[in-house]
Amino acid sequence: MQSHIGKLLAAAVAIACTFQIPTAKAQLNGPTQKGQICMQKVFGAPVSGSNKLNCTAGDIRLSKATSVSPATCIKGTSFTLKATFETVVTASTRYDAGYFFRTDGGANARGDGTNATGECSLSALTPGVSPAVNLDNDAAGDLNSGTHTISFEIPNVMCVDTDNDGNLNLPNCTSWHNTAGTVATVSNPFNLADAATFNPDTKSKCTCDDNFEVPVKVEDAKITVTKQASPTSVNELGAAVTFTATVKNDSQVATLKITSINDKITGGASHDLSGIAACVPNQPSVGSPGPCTPAGMTSCPSLIGTTLAASGSATCYFDMFVDGNLGDVREDKVTICGTSQNNAPCSTGTATVAVTDFVGPDPTLTKTAVSAGCDVKVDYQVTVTNNSAVDTMKLNKLKDDLFGDLTVVGGDIVSTKCEVPQDIGKSDNYTCTFVAKLSSQTCSINHTNTVTGDTVDDDGHAASPKDTATVKVQTTFP
Numbered sequence: 001m002q003s004h005i006g007k008l009l010a011a012a013v014a015i016a017c018t019f020q021i022p023t024a025k026a027q028l029n030g031p032t033q034k035g036q037i038c039m040q041k042v043f044g045a046p047v048s049g050s051n052k053l054n055c056t057a058g059d060i061r062l063s064k065a066t067s068v069s070p071a072t073c074i075k076g077t078s079f080t081l082k083a084t085f086e087t088v089v090t091a092s093t094r095y096d097a098g099y100f101f102r103t104d105g106g107a108n109a110r111g112d113g114t115n116a117t118g119e120c121s122l123s124a125l126t127p128g129v130s131p132a133v134n135l136d137n138d139a140a141g142d143l144n145s146g147t148h149t150i151s152f153e154i155p156n157v158m159c160v161d162t163d164n165d166g167n168l169n170l171p172n173c174t175s176w177h178n179t180a181g182t183v184a185t186v187s188n189p190f191n192l193a194d195a196a197t198f199n200p201d202t203k204s205k206c207t208c209d210d211n212f213e214v215p216v217k218v219e220d221a222k223i224t225v226t227k228q229a230s231p232t233s234v235n236e237l238g239a240a241v242t243f244t245a246t247v248k249n250d251s252q253v254a255t256l257k258i259t260s261i262n263d264k265i266t267g268g269a270s271h272d273l274s275g276i277a278a279c280v281p282n283q284p285s286v287g288s289p290g291p292c293t294p295a296g297m298t299s300c301p302s303l304i305g306t307t308l309a310a311s312g313s314a315t316c317y318f319d320m321f322v323d324g325n326l327g328d329v330r331e332d333k334v335t336i337c338g339t340s341q342n343n344a345p346c347s348t349g350t351a352t353v354a355v356t357d358f359v360g361p362d363p364t365l366t367k368t369a370v371s372a373g374c375d376v377k378v379d380y381q382v383t384v385t386n387n388s389a390v391d392t393m394k395l396n397k398l399k400d401d402l403f404g405d406l407t408v409v410g411g412d413i414v415s416t417k418c419e420v421p422q423d424i425g426k427s428d429n430y431t432c433t434f435v436a437k438l439s440s441q442t443c444s445i446n447h448t449n450t451v452t453g454d455t456v457d458d459d460g461h462a463a464s465p466k467d468t469a470t471v472k473v474q475t476t477f478p
Contacts, residue, residue: 006100037192038111038120038204038269039100039173043199045116053110053173055206060143060176062099065214067151069339072217073159073168074254076342078103081157081170083153083214084381085150089143094176096130096140096184099123099196100149102171109171109208122195123152125184136180143176161218168216173208175200221340223247223308227349229332236358238323243333245349246315247299249308256308256338256345261300265320273300273318273334278329308338324355326459347403357459360388363424365465367451376438376445377414382406384422384453384465385429391461395422395430397454406451412437424455 031074046050067084087097102109104119111118125141127134130394134139154170175198177184185199191250200206208386229242249256261273296412298318322330337346366383386393398406398418408417418432438447452466 003415030043034129036117036119037100037122037195038102038109038116038118038471039175039200039208040116041118041120042100042122043203045111045296045338047116048116051176051203053200053203053206053208055110055173055200055208056204058203058207059099059178060089060174061090061092061207062086062174062212064210065145065170065212066149068214068226070216070253070254072219073157073293074251074341075159075161075220076217077172078158081152081154081168081216083154085153086147087143087150087153087174087377089145092145093134093135093142093182094178095142096138096175096177096198097125098140098145098175098184099152100173100175101155101157103154103155107162107169107171107210109173109210109212110123119156121154121156122198123154124198125150125186134362138183139186140184140449158220159216163211163213165213166217168214168218169266170212170214171208171210172221172253173206173436175206177201177207217252219251220252220345221249221251221256221338221343223256223338223347224250225334225336225349227332227346227351228335229351229353232352233356234322234324236323236325236355238321240319241322241353242317242319242333243332243351244315244317245336246313247303247308247336247347249310249312249338249340251310251340253310254340255310256312256340258303258306258308258314258336258338259344260337261303261316261334263318263320263332265322266330267324267328268320268330271320273316273320274304293472303336318376322353322355326355328355329353330355336471352374357461358388358390358391362455362463363387363393364454365451365453365467367467376435378438378447378450379433380435380436381431382418382451382453383431384424384428384455386424386426386457388457391429391457391459392426393424393455393457395420395424395453395455398432398451399454400436400449402449403434406432406434412439 040047040053043053054168063086065083069082073079095098101121102118106112106118119200127141135142135325159171176203185194187194200311226246229241235253263271263273300316300318303314303316308314331350333348333350335346335348364385384395398422403412406416410418414435414437416434418434422430424430438445448468450466450468452464454464456462
């Protein structure tokens with residue numbers, strides 16, 4: 001007998017609409033007309049004004065569901081619901097209670113349209129199994145007034161949340177008979193003719209609730225991606241940064257298969273990390289893509305196709321060259337997508353890398369006495385060199401300790417080709433000349449003077465490079 005019951009249970013799950021009775025006592029579940037036993041269909045279709053259910057009575061109704069299993073379902077999938085329901089009977093006695101559940105995700109408990117289409121299950125009460133009694137000596141249980149608890153196992157329930165509050169919605173209608181003379185039948189197996197015996201006495205003798213809620217959490221698969229960078233800062237010359245991405249399956253019941261991993265850094269190109277390496281370490285420009293050497297500079301391709309269990313997580317890393325200017329903050333975003341039973345969630349994780357100052361060697365200045373004559377006019381050449389390979393530099397002043405401002409003709413400066421300010425590029429220089437007059441009572445001169453430059457680089461670092469030149473003039477008599 002139990003083996004036969006098991007086979008019938010399996011058959012019930014395989015079809016869209018079933019008749020169901022409480023599990024408190026072993027009973028047969030039998031197939032009905034597939035998907036077509038919603039209450040309006042049983043009462044009469046096509047639907048017209050005279051047979052259209054309005055269900056204005058409330059003699060028996062379901063008030064709430066408790067003790068549910070499972071606690072969570074995956075949105076858009078079907079499952080078998082086990083639940084205890086609170087049913088309220090306001091009349092003294094009602095016969096042959098029938099509970100129609102809309103199981104296909106539809107919003108109308110009665111059925112849709114003129115033909116009352118839709119998949120429903122029908123659950124009845126077993127006489128003698130509390131709270132049901134047998135007052136009319138037929139195969140369907142009856143109820144006296146009061147608030148009672150009943151338990152059903154309902155197969156093929158679609159996991160839907162029509163009011164978007166996170167819980168399962170299960171529209172339902174309840175029917176009953178007002179007198180003992182209307183007989184309900186439960187054959188073995190239950191058949192379409194039996195279902196028809198649970199129709200309401202009139203179009204008003206029923207109760208329907210299109211928004212009935214069951215405390216089963218409707219889960220839409222989702223993931224969370226977090227990301228870290230090491231190191232979190234590089235200087236202006238740049239360096240390889242290792243980014244670590246962790247993806248977590250936030251679902252309580254759904255598995256998730258990782259399908260893609262994509263990365264984008266500000267100022268750089270997008271990288272598909274699904275099957276290629278991320279970078280070449282020490283390659284210039286932000287986030288330069290290219291083949292990593294040695295192999296293994298990224299582990300992310302190995303995650304593609306990985307299935308995460310509910311609440312499971314996985315981690316991968318990749319290297320990327322990051323550079324910039326002082327004060328830049330490079331934001332790197334990695335987006336990981338996956339597929340679940342009913343959707344394809346994606347999530348993005350972010351990590352930042354700050355660009356700090358690179359302090360290179362101080363600039364230098366050289367000075368050379370080009371020529372001198374006994375007329376004590378001397379040609380000088382001044383060269384200011386920017387020794388930084390990272391920062392540009394501005395030359396603001398050129399001043400001699402004896403001649404003064406070298407950009408202005410006057411005093412001992414006879415002429416000048418020196419001009420400030422001057423922008424000097426990375427690893428570049430600026431050269432100019434000036435002519436100065438040396439004053440001496442004799443033609444024998446030993447003259448030394450010093451030129452100083454005032455400079456500042458593009459990061460605000462100031463310097464004062466300097467150099468000296470010596471001129472010797474001697475008079476020789478034959």
